[in-house]
Amino acid sequence: MSEQHIINHCGLKILRSTHPEVRKIKRLQQGHSAHGNKVWRSSFALIDYLETYPFKAKSKVLEIGCGWGLSGLFLTKNQDVNVTGIDIDSSVQPYFDLQNSINNCTMEFQVRNFESINEDELASYQYIIGSDICFWDEMTDPLFNFIQRAIKTGVKRILIADPGRPPFWQLADICTENLKSEIISRRLYKPWKSEKYILALSSE
Ligand SMILES: C[S@@+](CC[C@H](N)C(=O)[O-])C[C@H]1O[C@@H](n2cnc3c(N)ncnc32)[C@H](O)[C@@H]1O
Numbered sequence: 001m002s003e004q005h006i007i008n009h010c011g012l013k014i015l016r017s018t019h020p021e022v023r024k025i026k027r028l029q030q031g032h033s034a035h036g037n038k039v040w041r042s043s044f045a046l047i048d049y050l051e052t053y054p055f056k057a058k059s060k061v062l063e064i065g066c067g068w069g070l071s072g073l074f075l076t077k078n079q080d081v082n083v084t085g086i087d088i089d090s091s092v093q094p095y096f097d098l099q100n101s102i103n104n105c106t107m108e109f110q111v112r113n114f115e116s117i118n119e120d121e122l123a124s125y126q127y128i129i130g131s132d133i134c135f136w137d138e139m140t141d142p143l144f145n146f147i148q149r150a151i152k153t154g155v156k157r158i159l160i161a162d163p164g165r166p167p168f169w170q171l172a173d174i175c176t177e178n179l180k181s182e183i184i185s186r187r188l189y190k191p192w193k194s195e196k197y198i199l200a201l202s203s204e
Contacts, residue, residue, distance in 0.1 A: 006102075007191050010047055011078050013102050014039060014070060015095075025094045040132035042161040043070040045186040045196035049159065050074060050129075055081050059126040062086065064114040064146075065133035068095045069107055071161075072129070076107045081127075088113040114146050122153040131161040134168040144174050151179055151203045158201040161186075163194075172199050180204075 005019035015022050017038050050071065055061060057080040063072035066085030076083050085096065090111045100107055128150055134143055147158055162168035175181040184198040 009044070009191055010051060010074055012047075012070070012074055015068075015099060015102065021098055022095065025098070029091050029094075039068050039070055041192065041194060042163055042196045043131040044188055044191065044194075045198060046071045046129060046131045046159060046161040047074045048186055048188055049161075049184065049198055051078070054079050055127050055157075057081070060084075060124055061127045061129060062117075062125045064128060064130040066096065066109070066130075067092050067132075068099045069109065070099070071131055072107050073099060073103055073105050075129075076105045077103055084108045084110065086110045086112050086114060086117075115142050117146070119149060119153050122150050122155060125150075126156045128155055128158045129161075130159075132163070134160065134162055134171050135165055137167050137170070140167050140170045140174070143171055144178075147175060147201060148179065151201060154203060156203055158199075160199040162197055162199070164197050168197070168199070172197075175199060175201060 005016045007014040007016060055075065059081045061072065061075055061081050061083040063069060063083060063085040066072055066087050069085045072083040072085045075081050085107055093109060093111065096109050134140065150158060172183055179201055181199060181201040184200055185195060186198060187195045
């Protein structure tokens with residue numbers, strides 16, 4: 001695979017949208033996937049944070065709205081944790097599979113929405129992550145609901161990264177009023193100069 005179409009970052013190979021294999025999937029899926037056909041940049045802030053504050057070994061992690069699964073793949077590759085990625089959109093799976101295989105990872109992927117995860121399933125995870133998943137006003141309430149259920153069932157920590165869109169701040173406000181949460185800002189210089197935010201919630 002040509003290196004000009006790959007970003008090497010934190011031990012991960014990340015495919016650019018220009019990569020021939022990515023273009024091939026896009027051609028096959030014309031008209032599909034409004035949000036899942038590229039890597040979104042907030043995941044780089046999440047990776048940066050997770051590199052500084054690793055998860056406890058042997059933990060189970062759920063990545064919601066994982067898209068190409070970059071943050072989960074970073075964890076799978078660099079930390080002793082087990083990650084499951086879920087996404088509502090089946091058309092992201094070929095991209096995810098490609099990212100998974102070029103990184104020699106075996107992260108699990110399921111096509112499903114986060115709203116469908118019940119309390120028993122939530123109780124099996126210690127951590128939940130997500131990046132760029134609060135992009136519409138309609139996402140705020142279901143996400144708050146989900147976060148509240150997850151904290152209630154004992155999920156230790158939840159990290160949601162975002163570029164700072166209004167629905168994200170709305171979610172951050174509701175979480176701050178009702179749960180133990182904080183906002184972490186992360187300034188990045190590589191692979192791009194940018195500043196992103198992480199809503200961090202904990203049960204302890
Ligand atoms: C903006 S993309 C971000 C993808 C990935 N997290 C990233 O940072 O590259 C948002 C993703 O959330 C997924 N999504 C939207 N609503 C969802 C839901 N209710 N449950 C699970 N995934 C959802 C979309 O299909 C899409 O892949």
